[in-house]
Amino acid sequence: MDANQRSALAVTRSLGRQYSEASIITADTMPRALAGASKYSDKYITYPDPSTKPQDFVHWVAEHCKDSYYDLIIPTTEITSQCLLAATQQLPNLPLPFADHKTVMQLADKSKLVQAAEAAGLPVPVSAFFENSSQLPPIEQFAYPIVLKPSLSKIPTQSGWITTTVRIINNQEDLKATLRTDTYLKQHSFMLQEFIPGHGAGLFCLFNKGKPVQFFAHTRLREKPPQGGVSVLSQAAPIDKKLQALTVRLLKAVNWHGAAMVEFRIAEDGTAYLMEINTRFWGSLQLAIDSGVDFPAQLAAIHLGEKVAPTNEYNKDQRLRWLLGDLDSLYIYMKGNYSNKQKLLRIAAFLTPRFRNQRHEVNRLNDIKPFFTELEQYISSLKG
Numbered sequence: 001m002d003a004n005q006r007s008a009l010a011v012t013r014s015l016g017r018q019y020s021e022a023s024i025i026t027a028d029t030m031p032r033a034l035a036g037a038s039k040y041s042d043k044y045i046t047y048p049d050p051s052t053k054p055q056d057f058v059h060w061v062a063e064h065c066k067d068s069y070y071d072l073i074i075p076t077t078e079i080t081s082q083c084l085l086a087a088t089q090q091l092p093n094l095p096l097p098f099a100d101h102k103t104v105m106q107l108a109d110k111s112k113l114v115q116a117a118e119a120a121g122l123p124v125p126v127s128a129f130f131e132n133s134s135q136l137p138p139i140e141q142f143a144y145p146i147v148l149k150p151s152l153s154k155i156p157t158q159s160g161w162i163t164t165t166v167r168i169i170n171n172q173e174d175l176k177a178t179l180r181t182d183t184y185l186k187q188h189s190f191m192l193q194e195f196i197p198g199h200g201a202g203l204f205c206l207f208n209k210g211k212p213v214q215f216f217a218h219t220r221l222r223e224k225p226p227q228g229g230v231s232v233l234s235q236a237a238p239i240d241k242k243l244q245a246l247t248v249r250l251l252k253a254v255n256w257h258g259a260a261m262v263e264f265r266i267a268e269d270g271t272a273y274l275m276e277i278n279t280r281f282w283g284s285l286q287l288a289i290d291s292g293v294d295f296p297a298q299l300a301a302i303h304l305g306e307k308v309a310p311t312n313e314y315n316k317d318q319r320l321r322w323l324l325g326d327l328d329s330l331y332i333y334m335k336g337n338y339s340n341k342q343k344l345l346r347i348a349a350f351l352t353p354r355f356r357n358q359r360h361e362v363n364r365l366n367d368i369k370p371f372f373t374e375l376e377q378y379i380s381s382l383k384g
Helices: 006-018 054-067 078-086 101-108 110-119 172-181 241-253 285-291 295-303 323-335 340-351 369-383
Strands: 025-028 043-046 127-130 146-150 154-157 160-163 167-169 190-194 198-208 211-224 230-237 258-267 272-278 319-321 358-360
Touching (some): 006 025, 006 295, 054 078, 078 154, 110 127, 110 190, 211 241, 230 285, 241 272, 285 295, 323 340, 323 369
Antiparallel strands (some): 146 167, 211 230
16 A cells, blocks of 8 residues: 555565565555556555545445455555554454554554653653643743654544644744644644754664564665755664664563664763654665565565564665655755855765665666656656
8 A cells, every 4th residue: 555655665576576476456546656657566556545535545445355355455654554453343354464553553642652661661851741732831931942742743533634743942932833833733632842962863673463573774874855854865774782672672562563663862972762653664665675674575474474584684885765855855955055065065976876785766677667657756746
């Protein structure tokens, strides 16, 4: 599912190679999608948009699965996976490779996650929890900067899903403006956290009913936007044993099952504070596969009852480049307030080829049609 996601393309390519005799169906809401264009996709189908018509989407899945049998169904976005997990009465015995809905939401809900992490003994930023903005005390009481985090990244409603935003609040005026613009705070829960100076770090993992199976880490080399965002050039990295120990402690405590991306903030004194957990496959999944850690194949093997051997060593020099995302990042950089020297160096870095240990995420000669689909969508977005 979610076949226009780059992570879905990585899953399709992985399982197409691993299970060559299987029939792989890809699906999304638009007429054409990245994974649907892959040579490993035997058929592409469309479904109602779960972000705007969640009930229609669930009904479609229920009707579709009456006539079709699947060994495994893999959603790759938060909305799609949570829609399906929340509809267990309408969709009994759906073969999803996840923990149950309650466990998933314990991690996906940032407020519940902080409480679970504290109970497991993990460092977390000092946090104050609010059911809605009417519970806020006078804003003069806060010491700035602070971080305002809605409990949910995506809030389900009867008419669709609301996308929320995490904001760094620098002063009283920032907080007033956020309360005016982010109207969902009037009805939905959020927390205020202390701001932790430092840098981000993440760990990617796979668990089987509370037992750790696989870990992987990477470093972001270029992002979109350049100041911090989606990775457009990344490289595999060694696993931080401290982060691994903290991750295992928490995910064992909740009996986690499936894939997860665990994000930390490393403070200036070296303390690793838990920030959030994504309970699905991540955008740069293809880097792990290229490095020798095939998470989709491992996940499928676990679900199908096959033996899974962890990959203890992988290629730390492997890089992954999302070409069109990197082009966007370059464009944003050129418009930014940087010196001419910095811009020339950025152009040179973009144009300098790397012939060893680097692959493109979407455009691959042995499966090139997804890139043509992406390029067509990219050009259409520029015209629009």
